[in-house]
Every structure is written in structure tokens, then in C-alpha cells.
Amino acid sequence: MLNIIDFNKIVHEDFFNSSFYHKNKLLLLIWYFHDILASNPLDYSIDYVKLFKYPEEDLKIITQDWEKIVRKIRNGKAHELSEGDTMYLGACTKGSTAAKSMRKQPNSDILAPQRAFSLKGSYMTSILRNYILNDIGTYESIVKDPSALEEYSFEEYVKSEIRKHRGRSLDELMTEFNINPKSKDRTSRVALKILGVESKNASEFEKANIKVKAIRIEYNGKIKEHMSFPTFKFKDLVNESWEESEFRTMLSETRFFFVIYKKDKNGNLILDKEMFWNMPIGILDTEVKKVWKEAKQIIKDGVVLTQKGKRTFNNLPSPSENPVSHVRPHAQNSEDTYPLPDGRKMPKQCFWLNNSFILEQISLQEED
DNA sequence: AATTTCGGTCAGATGCGCTT
DNA sequence: AAGCGCATCTGACCGAAATT
Structure with missing residues (x-):
């Protein structure tokens, strides 16, 4: 959970001058163990602490997420925001009760639930695993060179790669990419292979x-x-x-x-x-x-x-x-x-x- | 007679607990 | 840390009954 989104102000911001970036470009992350046996939360043990700056390839995607959220608000669709819209940066609901948390938005008369920026659970998990625990079981990424996202969004890039194989049969693709035709995840494996990923998932997909x-x-x-x-x-x-x-x-x-x-x-x-x-x-x-x-x-x-x-x-x-x-x-x-x-x-x-x-x-x- | 519906099944992948 | 056995998960499919 990061900062609250002010629907009326954010539409006038751009990413690098935004209140979000200002406040959250550097984060002190503290992980504690949620011990269900501990009667007092103050007894939870703090296991990992890290001053965290977004890796370049992640920041590209976070910027695109931010743009996407703001575009929706600019289009008068703040009430349609959903955490599933974006990859790493989400717009989650925030407030004491759903009823008390309705806010006005620009470009529409419809009240929208108050929302805040958050780093998604899947992204936080991956930070912990990749950057802090140095878990070896990490997945390959689809975008090897972050500058590939200067021109296209991550999604546009992924779609255009898949589109290159439009019209080809699944059988043909499984043969070409050497995928066991009996495996249950064959279609997702085909997609990942097209995207240049050998591991059974892609790091971007996992994080998002x-x-x-x-x-x-x-x-x-x-x-x-x-x-x-x-x-x-x-x-x-x-x-x-x-x-x-x-x-x-x-x-x-x-x-x-x-x-x-x-x-x-x-x-x-x-x-x-x-x-x-x-x-x-x-x-x-x-x-x-x-x-x-x-x-x-x-x-x-x-x-x-x-x-x-x-x-x-x-x-x-x-x-x-x-x-x-x-x-x-x-x-x-x-x-x-x-x-x-x-x-x-x-x-x-x-x-x-x-x-x-x-x-x-x-x-x-x-x-x- | 053909198609749709929907409870049920299949089988490889995955994950867990245990032992060594 | 690795291997094993087993349970569970998961994407795909089946087929009898219902509907058109």
C-alpha cells in the first residue's frame, strides 16, 4: 500500500513529477513473520529489511501501469479501476467502509471508491524471493532489454510477438518448439517459447x-x-x-x-x-x-x-x-x-x- | 436427429511430507 | 540436499440426459 490517489489532482500529473513517484521512488521494505501463534502483533519477528529502488526493467512497467491507471481516470472511468488492470502497480480500494469511501472524480458524475497505489502481492513476493532471498528458482524474463519498452508497452510487445505466429497450428508449434504434446500446460508453454522463455513461467507474468x-x-x-x-x-x-x-x-x-x-x-x-x-x-x-x-x-x-x-x-x-x-x-x-x-x-x-x-x-x- | 447441458472423469503436473 | 511416495491440482475431455 502506497499513497492515496487524488482523482482530481492526478490527472494533471506526469509520472516523474507525480506524487506517487515523489513519495515512493525509494522504499524501506520491512518484512515480518505473521506468526498466528503470537498473541500480540508487536511480537512478530522482523526478518528482512531492505532499502529498495525499482530495478530499471521494473520501473518501465510500473510507469506504464501508472499511465494506464491515470488514463482511466482521465477518461472518467475511475469507478471502473481494478487491480487486475495493471501489472506491478495496482490501484486498490482504500477506506474505512465501502459506503464512506466514495469519492468524486473528474470527467464523470459517477462516484468512485477511493483508491490507493499499491505494489501487488505477486510483485512483493517476487521482490522478496529474487532480490532479498536470492532464490534460485526465478524465471526468465520476456523483455531482456528494458529499452525495448521505450516505444511499446509490455502488453503490446507480447501481443506482437505472438501475432507473428498467427495462422499456424498448435501441432506445428509444439513440434517446432519441442513441447510434449501431452503436457497439460502445452498451450502456455508454446506461448512462453514464442516469447523466448524456456522456463515454465516468465518473470513478468509471475510478478504481475x-x-x-x-x-x-x-x-x-x-x-x-x-x-x-x-x-x-x-x-x-x-x-x-x-x-x-x-x-x-x-x-x-x-x-x-x-x-x-x-x-x-x-x-x-x-x-x-x-x-x-x-x-x-x-x-x-x-x-x-x-x-x-x-x-x-x-x-x-x-x-x-x-x-x-x-x-x-x-x-x-x-x-x-x-x-x-x-x-x-x-x-x-x-x-x-x-x-x-x-x-x-x-x-x-x-x-x-x-x-x-x-x-x-x-x-x-x-x-x- | 442434432445439439446443448452439466455432472462427472481423466491423466500429467505439481507440491508436500517424510526419510535418508 | 535429494529422492520417494502420495495427494492434490489443473486443463482438457466425456457422455447421458435434456432440449431444440
């Missing part, structure tokens, strides 16, 4: 919490499968609030890099498009919230199971009930379960994003 997701579009133009996410524990979910829920946190903080393949008439997957995407905050706090709350209520009240033939149907939110999200099993088999609050067991479930929603987002191709 960007997840590569393959999207396969069928010959008929539809996406067959919904998009899955990690499973949740029923007992945890019923104790969460939407604002602090695992699913909301994940969706608001993760940026996705969609690598889109389209099936030709012979069923070959052809590299077709690429785009960065994150869940629009307006949809997150309306439709997705609805599904989440409904799921929570159903689990709280006791899931109703009905046996039909071999299969057991539940009354959790299905894809037809909501345009954006639903709940479905994501388990090894029907024996792979988590306990329900009432003691029964149920196959592990997760929230999914509807295939139709993903398709809609792709066709919007909204690049702010």
Missing part, C-alpha cells in the same frame, strides 16, 4: 500475476468448454464475505493472457488471436457476486441432491441461470469430496466462467 489461458474455439464459432478455477471448500465458503472471498480476490487480482486457437474444418487448432483480459469490476460485483451469494446460501441451507439414473443433480447455480458464472464439479471422481457444513460429503466443486461469457468478452476485444 498473469495467468496464460488457452481458449479453443470450435469450427462453429462456439467455445465448447467453460473455464475452470481452483476448487473451494464448502465449509470455508460459508464463512466468507463476498468482499473477502477467495473467488473475488482471485478474479480481481489476476490478469489473464488469452491465447486463442480456432479449429479449422479438419479439427486442427490454429493460433488465431491473443489478448490480455481481466474481469471487469462492474460484472464482478454484480453477476459474479449474485452467483457466489446464491451458492453460499444454498450450501448454508443444505444442498438439495436429487438422484437421476447414475447421476446426482444438485441445486447449485447452473450455467443457464446466469450469463457469467456457475458452479460445477471439479474433482477426480465422485469419491473425491469435501465435507458440507451439515456433515454430508459432496464432490469437489469450483466456480466456472461460462463459455458464452468468455466468447462475448473475446469478441468485445475491449482494449480500454
Whole structure:
């Protein structure tokens, strides 16, 4: 967490003269161990301290993040800011309560939640690992020479590299880049190899919490499968609030890099498009919230199971009930379960994003 | 009859705990 | 520090029932 964003003032600033840069160009970072056994936070042990200046390659990306945030505010879209918009520098909500923290913004009459600059959790983790613990398990970076970002933003650079291979088949790319066609992460490996990265993730993607997701579009133009996410524990979910829920946190903080393949008439997957995407905050706090709350209520009240033939149907939110999200099993088999609050067991479930929603987002191709 | 829906399954990758 | 066994995770896929 860094400084509060003054929506009205920041629109007149440029990065190197900004209040953000002024205050935060040099940081004293202090890491302490969050010891859950310690009764008093003052007893937490301070393990690492470091006077930190952004490495040149990171500062380039932070500058671009700052520009992106300010552009949104200048366009009267402060209320649409989201942590997932940017890579290392985020605009996170800040204030005592959501209701008390609404602020006026220039160029729009819509009130926006107060926000502050923050270095994202994924970026802080990587600073700790790379620059302080000197962890050997660090990933290669995509942009080897920071001056490559003078002209293009990181995202534009990444997209243009992928675009060079547009029209080629996945099989062809796997052969060329020597990737095991059976590996589950083959599409993300292909993308990384195109970007010149041998390691199984890129340092920029790791620092920015960007997840590569393959999207396969069928010959008929539809996406067959919904998009899955990690499973949740029923007992945890019923104790969460939407604002602090695992699913909301994940969706608001993760940026996705969609690598889109389209099936030709012979069923070959052809590299077709690429785009960065994150869940629009307006949809997150309306439709997705609805599904989440409904799921929570159903689990709280006791899931109703009905046996039909071999299969057991539940009354959790299905894809037809909501345009954006639903709940479905994501388990090894029907024996792979988590306990329900009432003691029964149920196959592990997760929230999914509807295939139709993903398709809609792709066709919007909204690049702010 | 064809397509869509949605509970379920598969299998390689990953991660954890334990031992040496 | 490395190796092992095992559990879990994850992206992709399956197929019976429902719908068109």
C-alpha cells in the first residue's frame, strides 16, 4: 500500500513529477513473520529489511501501469479501476467502509471508491524471493532489454510477438518448439517459447500475476468448454464475505493472457488471436457476486441432491441461470469430496466462467 | 436427429511430507 | 540436499440426459 490517489489532482500529473513517484521512488521494505501463534502483533519477528529502488526493467512497467491507471481516470472511468488492470502497480480500494469511501472524480458524475497505489502481492513476493532471498528458482524474463519498452508497452510487445505466429497450428508449434504434446500446460508453454522463455513461467507474468489461458474455439464459432478455477471448500465458503472471498480476490487480482486457437474444418487448432483480459469490476460485483451469494446460501441451507439414473443433480447455480458464472464439479471422481457444513460429503466443486461469457468478452476485444 | 447441458472423469503436473 | 511416495491440482475431455 502506497499513497492515496487524488482523482482530481492526478490527472494533471506526469509520472516523474507525480506524487506517487515523489513519495515512493525509494522504499524501506520491512518484512515480518505473521506468526498466528503470537498473541500480540508487536511480537512478530522482523526478518528482512531492505532499502529498495525499482530495478530499471521494473520501473518501465510500473510507469506504464501508472499511465494506464491515470488514463482511466482521465477518461472518467475511475469507478471502473481494478487491480487486475495493471501489472506491478495496482490501484486498490482504500477506506474505512465501502459506503464512506466514495469519492468524486473528474470527467464523470459517477462516484468512485477511493483508491490507493499499491505494489501487488505477486510483485512483493517476487521482490522478496529474487532480490532479498536470492532464490534460485526465478524465471526468465520476456523483455531482456528494458529499452525495448521505450516505444511499446509490455502488453503490446507480447501481443506482437505472438501475432507473428498467427495462422499456424498448435501441432506445428509444439513440434517446432519441442513441447510434449501431452503436457497439460502445452498451450502456455508454446506461448512462453514464442516469447523466448524456456522456463515454465516468465518473470513478468509471475510478478504481475498473469495467468496464460488457452481458449479453443470450435469450427462453429462456439467455445465448447467453460473455464475452470481452483476448487473451494464448502465449509470455508460459508464463512466468507463476498468482499473477502477467495473467488473475488482471485478474479480481481489476476490478469489473464488469452491465447486463442480456432479449429479449422479438419479439427486442427490454429493460433488465431491473443489478448490480455481481466474481469471487469462492474460484472464482478454484480453477476459474479449474485452467483457466489446464491451458492453460499444454498450450501448454508443444505444442498438439495436429487438422484437421476447414475447421476446426482444438485441445486447449485447452473450455467443457464446466469450469463457469467456457475458452479460445477471439479474433482477426480465422485469419491473425491469435501465435507458440507451439515456433515454430508459432496464432490469437489469450483466456480466456472461460462463459455458464452468468455466468447462475448473475446469478441468485445475491449482494449480500454 | 442434432445439439446443448452439466455432472462427472481423466491423466500429467505439481507440491508436500517424510526419510535418508 | 535429494529422492520417494502420495495427494492434490489443473486443463482438457466425456457422455447421458435434456432440449431444440
